[in-house]
Amino acid sequence: MKGALFDLDGVIANTAIYHFAAWRNLVKKHFNAELPDSLEEKTKGVSREDSLRVILDYLHITVSDKEFQALSEEKNTAYVQALDHLTKADILPGISQLIHDLKKHHVKIALASASQNGPIILKKLGLFDEFDAIANPQLVHAGKPAPDIFLAAAKAIDVEPNDCVAIEDSVAGISAINEAGAISIAVGGLELSHAKKRFNNTNELTYEAIEATWQQYHH
Numbered sequence: 001m002k003g004a005l006f007d008l009d010g011v012i013a014n015t016a017i018y019h020f021a022a023w024r025n026l027v028k029k030h031f032n033a034e035l036p037d038s039l040e041e042k043t044k045g046v047s048r049e050d051s052l053r054v055i056l057d058y059l060h061i062t063v064s065d066k067e068f069q070a071l072s073e074e075k076n077t078a079y080v081q082a083l084d085h086l087t088k089a090d091i092l093p094g095i096s097q098l099i100h101d102l103k104k105h106h107v108k109i110a111l112a113s114a115s116q117n118g119p120i121i122l123k124k125l126g127l128f129d130e131f132d133a134i135a136n137p138q139l140v141h142a143g144k145p146a147p148d149i150f151l152a153a154a155k156a157i158d159v160e161p162n163d164c165v166a167i168e169d170s171v172a173g174i175s176a177i178n179e180a181g182a183i184s185i186a187v188g189g190l191e192l193s194h195a196k197k198r199f200n201n202t203n204e205l206t207y208e209a210i211e212a213t214w215q216q217y218h219h
């Protein structure tokens with residue numbers, strides 16, 4: 001195991017709730033409509049623009065390009081505001097220890113998040129300097145479930161994807177990892193059963209558990 005590729009929202013910090021709350025408020029304000037809980041999974045790991053497309057499709061609403069852009073920006077402004085109070089205390093259980101242990105074993109660490117806010121969030125969590133690389137989602141051709149962001153993250157740490165494990169909390173993200181050829185590790189429910197290995201909570205993501213998964217599945 002030479003590299004570990006991390007998703008951000010839902011793996012390192014529980015920012016997924018702020019994303020969906022921002023979408024809900026936006027939809028309420030502009031269209032006086034409610035979004036069902038079931039739509040949250042469909043926007044997880046999915047880029048800002050693709051999330052907005054999923055939501056507008058659900059509402060059967062079409063908007064001009066200009067409105068689309070404005071809605072997307074308004075959601076981001078609200079989301080970034082919600083991140084204001086984020087601190088080290090918002091790192092999900094077990095993640096700081098895992099990062100520490102991976103580094104101790106000379107495993108390189110890269111961020112493979114769809115979020116353009118990745119660097120800001122890592123800084124707020126005090127984790128920015130722990131990462132060897134952050135893949136830029138704006139520079140990849142296609143978002144999750146396409147493998148591009150995981151391929152870019154592996155390349156940024158100069159490790160072959162099949163020498164990496166990658167950790168995700170979204171359906172689209174696990175598909176992206178599998179497509180990239182890294183070993184997929186899920187944190188979350190049964191909807192993530194297409195991962196090589198699934199854990200219910202981040203506190204189960206110990207170095208030992210990750211290493212055991214690596215031993216079992218790499219070739």
Ligand code: B16
Pocket residue numbers: 007008009010016019043044045046047048051076112113114115116117118170
């Ligand atoms: P932003 P991840 C993803 O992050 C979120 O899961 C998804 O809900 C969000 O739409 C996407 O980032 C884009 O985020 O609007 O901040 O650029 O799970 O890939 O770390």
Ligand code: MG
Pocket residue numbers: 007008009010011044045168169170173
């Ligand atoms: Mg995620």
